[in-house]
Every structure is written in C-alpha cells, then in structure tokens.
Amino acid sequence: MKNWLVISWDNKVFSLFRKINSKGSNLLSQASSLAEGIDIIKKYRYDLIFIDMEILNQAAATSGYKAVLQSFWMLYPTVEIIVMTSQEMLREAVKAVKQGVSDYITYPIISDEIRLVINNLNESQKVQSELDYLREENWSKDLINLAKTRCTAMQNVFGNVQSVSSTKSTVLLTGETGTGKGVLAKIIHKLSNRKNEQFINVHCGSIPDTLLESELFGHEKGAFTGAIRRKLGKFEIADGGTIFLDEIGTITPAAQIKLLQVLQDNTFQRVGGEDTIEVNIRIIAATNLELKQLCEEQKFRNDLYYRLNVFPIELPPLRDRKEDIPLLIEVFLNRLNKFQTKNIYDIHSQVIEAFLNYSWPGNIRELENVIERAYILEKSSILMPDSFPAELFAAQDALSRVKMDTMLPLAEVRKRGVEEIERCYLKEILEKNTGKINKSAEAAGITTRQLHKLMLKHGLHKEDFKIL
Numbered sequence: 001m002k003n004w005l006v007i008s009w010d011n012k013v014f015s016l017f018r019k020i021n022s023k024g025s026n027l028l029s030q031a032s033s034l035a036e037g038i039d040i041i042k043k044y045r046y047d048l049i050f051i052d053m054e055i056l057n058q059a060a061a062t063s064g065y066k067a068v069l070q071s072f073w074m075l076y077p078t079v080e081i082i083v084m085t086s087q088e089m090l091r092e093a094v095k096a097v098k099q100g101v102s103d104y105i106t107y108p109i110i111s112d113e114i115r116l117v118i119n120n121l122n123e124s125q126k127v128q129s130e131l132d133y134l135r136e137e138n139w140s141k142d143l144i145n146l147a148k149t150r151c152t153a154m155q156n157v158f159g160n161v162q163s164v165s166s167t168k169s170t171v172l173l174t175g176e177t178g179t180g181k182g183v184l185a186k187i188i189h190k191l192s193n194r195k196n197e198q199f200i201n202v203h204c205g206s207i208p209d210t211l212l213e214s215e216l217f218g219h220e221k222g223a224f225t226g227a228i229r230r231k232l233g234k235f236e237i238a239d240g241g242t243i244f245l246d247e248i249g250t251i252t253p254a255a256q257i258k259l260l261q262v263l264q265d266n267t268f269q270r271v272g273g274e275d276t277i278e279v280n281i282r283i284i285a286a287t288n289l290e291l292k293q294l295c296e297e298q299k300f301r302n303d304l305y306y307r308l309n310v311f312p313i314e315l316p317p318l319r320d321r322k323e324d325i326p327l328l329i330e331v332f333l334n335r336l337n338k339f340q341t342k343n344i345y346d347i348h349s350q351v352i353e354a355f356l357n358y359s360w361p362g363n364i365r366e367l368e369n370v371i372e373r374a375y376i377l378e379k380s381s382i383l384m385p386d387s388f389p390a391e392l393f394a395a396q397d398a399l400s401r402v403k404m405d406t407m408l409p410l411a412e413v414r415k416r417g418v419e420e421i422e423r424c425y426l427k428e429i430l431e432k433n434t435g436k437i438n439k440s441a442e443a444a445g446i447t448t449r450q451l452h453k454l455m456l457k458h459g460l461h462k463e464d465f466k467i468l
Helices: 011-020 034-044 053-059 065-073 087-096 111-136 141-146 154-167 181-191 209-217 252-267 293-295 301-306 324-339 347-355 363-377 391-406 412-430 439-444 448-458
Strands: 004-008 028-029 050-051 080-087 103-106 171-174 198-202 241-248 282-289 310-316
Touching: 004 011, 011 028, 011 111, 028 034, 028 111, 034 050, 034 053, 050 053, 053 065, 053 087, 053 111, 065 087, 065 103, 065 324, 065 347, 080 087, 087 103, 103 111, 154 181, 154 310, 171 181, 181 198, 181 241, 181 282, 209 252, 252 301, 293 301, 293 448, 324 363, 347 391, 412 439, 412 448, 439 448
Parallel strands: 004 028, 004 050, 050 080, 080 103, 171 282, 171 310, 198 241, 241 282
Antiparallel strands: none
16 A cells, blocks of 8 residues: 555544654645545545544535445546544445445544554455466456446345356346346356357347247258258257357247256257257356246246246446446446557546446447447547437436526525435336326335426326337
8 A cells, every 4th residue: 555645634643644644655645635536546546545433424415435446446447445544434334335335444543453453455366366367377468357246236246256156057137238247147058167169149139029939940852941951059069168148038948948947957959850869058048038937927937937037147237336337337348448459447527427427228238339339439648528319418417507597586496406316216216106096106215196297297107218
C-alpha cells in the first residue's frame, strides 16, 4: 500500500498519518471533502483511501454508500477504502463495510491499528493474487477478469461455481438476457475435469423447430427429405466434454423427451435411427424464462425440469450489481485496445454518472455494446458523452430541463419535477420486474389498481418491459 489519501476535516488526523509515514515511504495526500478527494485521485493513483465516516455519511444521505464509493471505484476499481469512525457512528461504518468498504478504524486513531489494518489488506491481496494465479492455470485472461466482482450476490455465484465445477452434476443457469450465462458456462467447463475436452455451445432458440432434433441428436441418411447422408448431432460431438444448451425453454416437446432420455441414462437415438448411442457428457442449461411457470402451463415437462434443476445458479441483472460496472468497463476497454490501434483507458465522469443512473435492461451485453460503439466513434483518449447514445442521459436531461426552466413559477417547476421523478421511478420498477404488475406494485408499496392508473398517466405499457 504505497499511496495513501486521507479525507478528513481534522488536521490532527492527517498529522498522525504523517507521523506514521515519517520516513516518507508512501505518497501521502490530504483532502477535506469527497469532491476534493476525487479531484486528487484523478491526477494520481492511490492504493488506499481513509475517509472520515461523517463525511461519507453526509455524502451518502441521498444516494447511499454504494453510489458514493462507486465514484472512487470508477476511477480505480481496485482501490481499498477504510472509514474512520466514532463510536456513535459505528453502526453506519458497519453498513458501509457491507456495501464495499474494506474495513473501519475507530477514533481516537492509534497508529498500531492503522498498521494492522494495512497489513491485513496486504495479506488479503497476497491471497487474492495466489487465487488469481491458480485460476489462470484453468481460465483464459478474459474469464479471470470477468469473474472479479464487488457484488455480494455475484461472489455467491462464483462460490457456487467453484463448488459444482468439479462434479458431474447438471447445472441450470437462470437470469435475464445478457447477464453472462454463456460466460459462466465456459468458466464451469474450464474448472472441471473435462476442461481438455469439447465445449459445445448450442443456442436452442436460434434453431428452427423442424431442425432442432437433428442438430442436437443427428440423423440417419433418408430420415427426412434432404437427409442425403448421416449427420452427427451436437451431443455425439460433445462426447466426453460439456454441452451448453442456451435458451432451453424454447425446445420442442419431441426434443424434450430425447433430452430427458440423455439425462436419465446417457443414451439417445439419431433421428430416423434405431441404434442406441451412449455418451459421457455434462449438461449445462440456461434460460431467461421461468421454467416452473412453463411447466404449470404444460409447455415444458415437469420431469425434465427436475432433471435440469439439479444445481440452479441465478445471475443477478446488472442494475443490481452496478458496483461491478468499473471492473467490466476496464475489461472491455482492455480487450478493445488489444485488438484495435487506439489506446483509450478512461471514461468521462458524466458518462459514469449516467451509467449509474441507467437501468441496463440489456445487462452486461448492452454495456459491452455501448462501450464498443463509443470506442469506435471516439477520437480522443477518453470516452466522451457525445460518443454514447442519447437515451443513456435521457432521465438526467429531463430532470435538468425541469430544474433549469426559470421562466416557470416555482409551483409549476415543483409539479413537473415530481411527475418526472415519478415516471422515472415507475420505469425502473417495471424494468426490474420485467413488466410484472403484481411484483412492481408490491415493490412500489401501492396497489395494482394505483399502478395501472399511474402507468396510464405516464403512457407506460407493461409489454415494453417484458423480456423477449
């Protein structure tokens, strides 16, 4: 931990840090506010930031601790943050730790306690480095980077991945489109004892129903019109390895029966064939649909659902893990710089603010596409707002127009501001719950009737928020 930044109103606190750093082995800087601290770290990289809990608490009064911390992580995703707290604010310090702060120390500050905390962080970093090295034996660099997270839910996901990867169990990945189910399937394969065998990716939703069985299980010559020779299916090709069945909820009833046979006894027949083919295969399935609901609607077999749902893993949407946006941006920019002639390593603070306010209905896939488009358009060394789609800034722009329209009376400005906030809130709630009225109303603390009236008022339609 070579470079330290201390954010505090109290000069005595900074004097103590200066005393600890009497030999000048660390770069040590002081700020009296978060805004000043952010300006400082824009000019130079710091490894460790000490923040007074009162300063952090005041800044987080409206947006929460995560949003404030993200201002630092957007600049340096790996920076460690420690809060300095009084006994009266200890409960708030614990909340801050739960939302991403590395640790806390209490007033009056003791030099030995600072050294202990720093040593503990150093040890944690060493352990993390060792884990990264071990992972690198099995994972590609991109997969390692995408597996880094500050989100508790995603940490639990990767913990489950570590547990299940070395087994033969079938895994069912659930979550919205674009949350990274395909990447997670590759990680499970890379960590398994099948890592040197085939990994076959099949997007079931993109294959016509009439060809699905043939694609998955193969066919014999003459099995149907146009079958002029024997064809091996994906299951046969993947023998010994892993097959990833994406959008499993879209497969036909006939294919469901054959897949159930594979899961039960590892055998199947080619279309038009009588020979039983035995395979040693690991199945990972993924869906953005509610398979249980499809079972209730008799569109998906119950017995197949239970066979697939041996080890379910649900991926959270990007709007619930916005603390990971800086890490993901870093991965995408590094990848683009690797294959392009440009060198862009930074992003404008206005874009970062827009990213944190945006709901990301397309999740990580949408973020990656937005970054790539901006990268192509950008002429400078920093991704600027003009290179991004206008809809990213729509909510901010709408609110800004209301606030800055001084030609209107205060009462009218207040009324319009409330209506705009109400509309943005409803959009967020509906997007989060994919247009489900009951869940959205419950989350908003209102009745479904009230929600319908508000949606009518703001011109919102539930169909616009459903996942296709």
